[in-house]
Amino acid sequence: MSDRLVVQYDCRATGAPAADVARAVAVEQTIEFPAELAPQWIQDEVVGRIESVDDGSFTLSFDPRLFDASIVQLVNVLWGNVSLIPGVRATSIEVPESFRAAVAGPRFGIAGLRERFQAPRRPLLSTALKPIGLSSEEFARTAGELATAGIDLIKDDHSLADQRWSTWEDRVARCSDAVNAADTGAVYVPSLNLPADRLLDAAVRARELGAGAVMVLPGIAGFDMIRAVAEATGLPVMAHPSMVGSHVVGADHGLPVGFVLGMLPRLAGADLSVFPNSGGRFSFSVDQCREIADNCRVSDVPTACWPTPGGGMTLEKVDTIVAQYGHDVCLLIGGDLHRGDLRERATAFRAAVDDLDC
């Protein structure tokens, strides 16, 4: 079974017998066809295999020939049409070793970005350019200050796209220049929430303009766009969870949070995966966040990626976050740096990390 995709589903909320739901999902996710009418070998090899059925749950496994090394086909097999059935929740997903070995995964990951930022042991630091409505000149000035203060990754707020207040190319050019001029090793990370047919070209253009990393929104552009951007640019890629919540917050519907915000972006090649930390503006629990971080870092195939907890984090919480995740974490603090003098607070953010016993 080790080379098959293994998915556990909970179906108590459907009110139907688990054996019936198991048979329905095994067919729905593969041949979508009256099973008894399919050739025998297809019934035996292509239809999902029912590994076990318990009270209110069941486990299926899927032949890797259904998806080979394709991210889009992997998610289609494990959640495509089942997503339309209320009351079914995937509770555990084991991706075959062969798949994990076949994908490129993060180009940099934990080791690569430690080298990139000359940070052999400390957590990385990131922040976001806010608020939307400011001009590119204003963002660039702020970006330069943040780089000078010692922040490693200065990203666009995910809502910054190509609005008239700050158009995409103008912002990327100015912010890249400002961050690179600080000469601290910091990188500017533009958001790629752009039209589907412009996104890859824009990613390459961002590199030409001097951006040192890029941010993809897989809930909007698709998870495989992370891979495509990583391949096209060779830059570190940060994944942002906008729109992804639909797949994970349902009590009795959806996918495991650790898979969607940890393993899946990592398989697709994200070097950093942003998620809402416990104790912030969102209601993710400590256990959910641990599950995400575990999925970012467990084993080394593919390369581990940086859990990047954000969503309302503050300077005062740096020690708590590091205690929660250890040193292999990218700290993301946005608005809180603006509660006072920005340069001063950003410098304090870096100092708090440098003071850690690494």
Added chain:
Amino acid sequence: MSDRLVVQYDCRATGAPAADVARAVAVEQTIEFPAELAPQWIQDEVVGRIESVDDGSFTLSFDPRLFDASIVQLVNVLWGNVSLIPGVRATSIEVPESFRAAVAGPRFGIAGLRERFQAPRRPLLSTALKPIGLSSEEFARTAGELATAGIDLIKDDHSLADQRWSTWEDRVARCSDAVNAADTGAVYVPSLNLPADRLLDAAVRARELGAGAVMVLPGIAGFDMIRAVAEATGLPVMAHPSMVGSHVVGADHGLPVGFVLGMLPRLAGADLSVFPNSGGRFSFSVDQCREIADNCRVSDVPTACWPTPGGGMTLEKVDTIVAQYGHDVCLLIGGDLHRGDLRERATAFRAAVDDLDC
């Protein structure tokens, strides 16, 4: 308010006062920044405006400059980070007239495909090539029979991608040839569940190979990929709901089903939107399906698109489906055509539609 994006949210399941959630969402979806620290004009113009607060619900409106005519930014503003908050459900979404007028929308839509298929009044007929595991030769033979029998749109099962049993280019070439050879006006509709960086080129290649339409999976590739494929190919585009369920089936979380399966694909340019009909393998209600169809067809800006109810439909249900939707519907019957002689049952499918009092 008519030129703003207006969204009603239900937040009873959060357990928090609606006024508090309203303020949080208005900020989260725009500046994601301590509102009081933003310049006054940004607080006034860029932050979401609270239009009303009731017991357990609230209505926000958003400045169209946040998204202009961008599909990716529209969905980001109305559901991006809110998606990560359990217990918040968008119950109504009004897209500004200016947005509806600015997008290209369906190139063909209801009127265009009536002309394309010389079907001035009748419903359209579609089916899917199944089951995965067959060879391209087998699919092509079946596709030719279905075209000869009078089916208009012969699509790939959405799980057909680029698997070794039937590789993408080989299948598209053979099935296009077989359908075109029938010379009945039918079109073959290949699935574009392909890697993000191959998808647009493949869409153009499908046209070169003779495919008469293409199918996009926006839940996997992103909704804006519908628009990009329509622009790149000029072909009719069918949207398939794989993975989209996460956004719509939650009782107290998610987006309106009519928006996600009707208006949004239509705004992006889908000429046909597939969804699971009531009474089939899925549990969508008659009311939900009416909401989807209404969103496909209400008003004519942009061009109306074809509601395409499927998911376990049978020949015996043709009259019921037409009674449910009227004649502006694309009937999708898959596996049921194989319960007996395929050619005979496909011919009966067409005859059932020709017999309608149109």
